[in-house]
Amino acid sequence: MPERVVGRRLELGTLAGLLDEVERGRGQGALVIGDAGIGKSTTVAAFADTARERGYVVAWGRCPETETLPYWPWRQAFRALGLSTVLPEDPGTGRTSVFAAVADQLAAATAQHPAVIILEDLHLADGPALALLPFFIGLLPELRCLLVITSRDNAVDVAEPAAEALRALPPSWVRIPLGGLDREATGQLVTQVLGEDTDTAYADVVHDRTGGNPFFVQELARWHAARGTTSTETPTGVRQVLERRLARLSQPAYDVLATAAVLGEDVDLEVLAALDRTTTAEVLVVLADAVAARLAEVDGARMRFAHSLVREVVYSGLGVHRRSVLHLRAAELLAGLRDADPGQVAAHYRDAIGQPDAAGRSREFALRAARAAQRQSGYEQAVRFYRWADLDDRQVRLELGEAQVLAGELAAGRDTLRAVAQEAAADGDAPTVAQAVLAMGGGVGGFEVDLSDTEQTDLLASVVPQLPDDALKAAAVARVALGRIPTDRGDGPRQLADEAVRLARATGDARAEAAALAVWCDVFAGPDHVAERVAAAKRMLALATGDLALLLLARRLLVVALLEQGRFTEADVQIAAFARAVLPLRLPLYSWLVPIWNGMRALMSGRLEEAESCIAEATRLGEEADSVNAPLMVFALGAALANTTGVVAELQSYVETVTLPFIGNPMIDGPSAYYLARSGAVDKARGIVRRRVRDGLDAIPKDAEWLESVAFLGAAAGVLGDDECARLTFDALTPYAGLWVIDGVGGACLGSVSLFLGRLAAQLGRPEARALLDAALEAHRTAGAETLVMETEKALAELGAVHTAPGTGVLRRLGATWEVTWRGVTVHVPDSKGVRDLALLLARPRTPVSVLDLSGPGRVHGADLGPVLDEQARTAYRERLRELAGDLAEAEDRNDLARAEKLRVEQDFLTQELAGALGLGGRARSAGDPVERSRKAVSMRIGAAVKVIDGVHPALGRHLRASIHTGRQCVYEPEDDITWHCQSTAGASLGESSSTQSKQEGQHDHDRRQQGRPAGR
Template sequence: MTGMDAPAKDDPGLTGLGTEPASDLETLLGAATRALVVEGDLQTGRRRFDAAYRIAESTGDARAMAVAALGFGGLWVHEHRTVAGSALLRSRLRHALSLLAPDSSLALRLRVRLVGETDYRAGEHAAILALLDEVRPTADPVARAEALSLAHHCVLGPDHGASRRKLSVDLVAESFRTARHSDLLMGLLWQTVDLFLDGDPHAERRLAELRDLLAEQDHLAVGFVVSAIEVMLAIRAGRLDQAETLTRACAERGAVAGDVDATVWLEGQLLTIRWYQGRVEELLPLLGDLVHSPKLSPVDNHGLAALAVAGDRRKAVGALATLCGRDLADLPRSSSWLVTMNGIVQAAHLLDDVETSARAYELLSPFGHLPMMGSLAVACFGSVQHALGVASLTTGDLDRAVEHFHAAVQQNLALAHWPAVMASRQMLAQALARRARPDDDAAARRERAAAAEEAAALRGAGRPGDPEEKPPETEATCARQGRKWRIGLGRRSTLVEHSIGMFHLAVLIANPGQEIRAVDLVAGLTALDGAVGRSALSEQPTLDRVAVHEYRHRLTGLRAEIADLESRDEHEDAAGARREHDWLVTQLAGAAGLGGRLRRFAEGDERARIAVGKAIRRALQRITDADPLIGEHLRHTVHTGLRCSYWPT
């Protein structure tokens, strides 16, 4: 059906349904809720809730229709981007609402979703905030949590900072009443996004807390956003080559989660990278498609602004005219507004459009203290002061331009956004040269020299060099030492118990800056020497014989370890060892085919992604417990997904 995924024939939540509609329906709703709420699997959740709604509708079960319609809406607002998909969702919500008592909790939740969807599409927030006030006194914590999160979606513009910060704090508090891990994750995610949008110097602290929660229990949808923020941070750090590699892993994670923004964010992040590389014109074909993509939110105009900057004069004039419309002030104040306005300012500068520059300056002036962030902090173009400086340069106010570019350099330094620092220094030098006061020439030379120095540093950033070229404290080491592994970082080192995750980490650490497929990591030790760069290892056995031997040897050790831990009443450690034991048993069982022969992968990539991700997260937790500094380094530099990698700085 248009606007949603077709049911998957191999979805275990949709197979085995019998002839008892009532019991089947409850089973299906439970499976759908687990997929969406617990696992963050948006795509599987949509499929299952769609199937549940159809069954409920055929049996006239109004309560189940309401639950299924709510779940079909998803975790985020406006997940159904096509006209057909959006209309189907609204139709189901309204139909289910018409069948319920108006004062019921389910009816209130349906109203919240309907109003949230409507406000978001219109770039408004008054109705959802008013309805939130109605929800707050109710006895249903799930209704309150949903209303808080949906309302937060509608206040992501630059003038909504105080409102959204309160919503995210309230959502974290509400999560302890719902007892749903996903509500806590969403609350912390919104807090993290809020801090980045505000340019808060402690935003990465909240991100680290969110990473720790995800390490305890993964959530595909939230994890995707975290990986996108990590791409943004790599760009800020000037590691543009690494950031481009990370965009692919991030997009893959978004696709696995079923997030409609996976492709849009990939294109936006590539645009950011190319902008700072001075190669944005390479993306013209992509931008032409992006502008008309149905996957874009109706309040997202950044693609058109980018096209105005990257295109020829005729395209730039047309795109700018479309954006300006009757008045620039009419553009919705969404999460992409600052990025869009920056594109407008840059295009107006290229076209010497003084009138548009003056209007853009007027609209941007109240937000000079903010960074120009896109969406949920997944892209950053530096301080708004830079855009104000460009607009002033276009209008001919050179004193004001110099003042804004000075401020932009300082704010971009505070953001640790090195490509933006360089860009602001270059524009400051240009403004000083044009102003031409007695001391301006020397000041312009200083800024150009500083920009050139930073550009030289950026040219090498993010490209893995030879090990001897790197400071020793920036790269970890990992070596087997008897039954344990010694992890080192500079002068620090610690011993960690052997586990399958340590095998995987050892391979990644031995190949810094290299992407290794998860399926190749699972394939076993003998395949790893040739894993990097091999195009198709899915024909290998699921586990090779050396790996099977290692797994069986580890199983024997785990059984003894479990018995020893239980005899000493160390039940928590015993439970952890038992989880690893059970995982290994599953891997060995999955590797065996007819007659005990090693079976080859059928669904290798996805199974490997899950298995490797879990194993590495367990290993990282053990390392962090043993040495928090080394653990923190690895949490920031080890990336998992369909492809895994270790990127030391």
């Protein structure tokens, strides 16, 4: 299908099929009908291109709106076909003989070349043109010709002679009605005009306004492009087309449409008749003209405009005064109906500009509409109507602020409520202060409370003594307890939470008790009270019936507690119930949690693409909600995904944007240390771990984040090989072996505590490591957590390989990558010659290997290429080494460990280069020396391989830098006894020996060499 034609594939296919019949010698006819701008000309023009490609001659004739010579469209077509017959200027002269000549010439022309004749806009054809049509149709079966006619199809635009001619077309003719484009095709057409970055939402707006009419779609898109914003104006070209159509209506029909335009796009006929001061039957009679003109539709008891643009043009054509009078009459009429929509009434009064009492009545009905929308959780509509109401009223502003918060306008809503609270405090209005502060967190339960805003808590605490012992006071005390958590590390928040629950139960108010229990769950968060929180959340569910905010809060608290207990099936039930309640309402404040939880479960099950999609959705909804918590949970899920897939670059990004600003906060130390270590910032990670070990774990608040923080700290200890931290975290986590580590409100599931304990036990060489990992494996399998099952199985495999010994490693080739396991952490690196060299060295610890062996057999060595380094280079190297000695001493004096390490690396490199460049007696070594040339190549590729490993596994990278020595002989010399299992391909082992064995084997090799016997491998 030609690129310029959108959404007409079926119609073009139908026309192309007719060409097949023509090629069999049977002429065909087709009628393409539709509204103005619907795409008739574009469609037949695209078809004409297809016909030309198939060898057809294409002839066009167009019926103009202005007066022209008789037979004008036929004249154009015949001229294009090369016919010499001249049609008479007097349509009554010699018609029979002229038509006969036309027939002969048409037969001859089409016999030579098949033809397509296109007659456009037949609804404008004059009498002679219409008279020739039946004659041509009679000839058509004998011609190798396809005749395509286009015409409009509404009674206003099609004159009766043309309509009669169209009705008289043979039944064998193919009729192709064109309707509006669907949403997808409309979007494609808008994209053609605006480019690839077109907003889908804008394309949907265009479709709704135009009904998919291609001409109108393009006009609106061009209008939008010219102004750079979404405009509600009607483009001039569209207005002119519709005004011409409207001008052909009878005056009564136009007047009814004008009245209907005031009521809206979809109008009740009884209301329309009452507003027009007539009867429904009379309205239907008058509307018949508009329906025939395809400007309106009648369906049962309702009338609809053909599309929004028709209503817009009719409405804008009314004078300001007439519009205002009609709006006032509509408002009064609707206000008197029993089931009147207060929002509609308010809008009509609001548009009755200048009419008596209209403004006051608009505010009255706007407040009714706002409160009705609030009750039905239509918070965005509520905000709109509250803004129409009387904002001088403090109660109205209080309700507006509450609706803004719930609609996702957190910052604006809290500003509104803060102003109300401060004003009420100045007047001594304690209840209003309490209501305003509670609303700042999303209602009495507090779905999203800004705990950093101490002003809220202080303001609320100042009025609590002035409140009677009622439900409001219970909710206020509970919120004060919640607000004290960041600053009061003692029992104060817990005592207040207990007091709030007692107060609420004494009042017998279900909402108050549910709100108090919600805060109680937050205050008593942490691993010591999981079972109590499950019970409290379930009681909330029973109490919160009818209150959506409290019900959702109860489900959120229950989901988290169930996840911590590993009860994933029950948690999934609650997640599904939460989603069913939230998603239809499109409330961003609550909705962002759904993709977070779905993403967490997808990641557990190994559905990585789904998890990534959920992250994007949660990000979008969190931004719409203006939520502080959403980005944190997006980070948690994203970091877990990056950790699972080993994408170090993403982990670095998370560290830089999220954890770095919080380094020093005991609660953040664990995640910070782990992600820093995994992303290569080993020194920073080690500094955090050592500080936390020195200061102890008591500084970490034992709240919702404690288990996660300590577990991450233990994981960091594993990456860094810090046994002291491993012992500290193992002891702290041991009482909670049956729980699961959950990030925040379910941002990520990091696994059962048993997994963390099992890894720590393996690192420390404790005998319970296997039992702990077995328990973790069973828990992960029961939960269907495939990624965690794989992780646990790896830990068990490593444990089995080392037989609980602390020093072990695995280097195994998997096609184009190598799997490297060290100290309980498995990473993957790409295959390279350097990694293969490492595999050979690690398989033979403390056994020197010649660089020629590493270079491979059969190597062809070239001639001597001169000295490795010339005299000038050697002098420069020595000078730089003297500078480095001074710089290194200065760095060590200042305790600048990072700079010192960099200087040592450069110093070692230059020293090795000089050593490699000099032979016996300090003489320059030849670059052509095959051993020397291999030494440089092997050293460089081993160094590159170690650098790659260091990027994904810093602890192993550091170990290899300290243990691998390169030169003419390369050797792996670990400080401790290490066992490596190295395998180059499936089933091809490079060796599996410990460094203790290799000490002995190395000595035996030395003895055999001394005796002149060949050394064994």
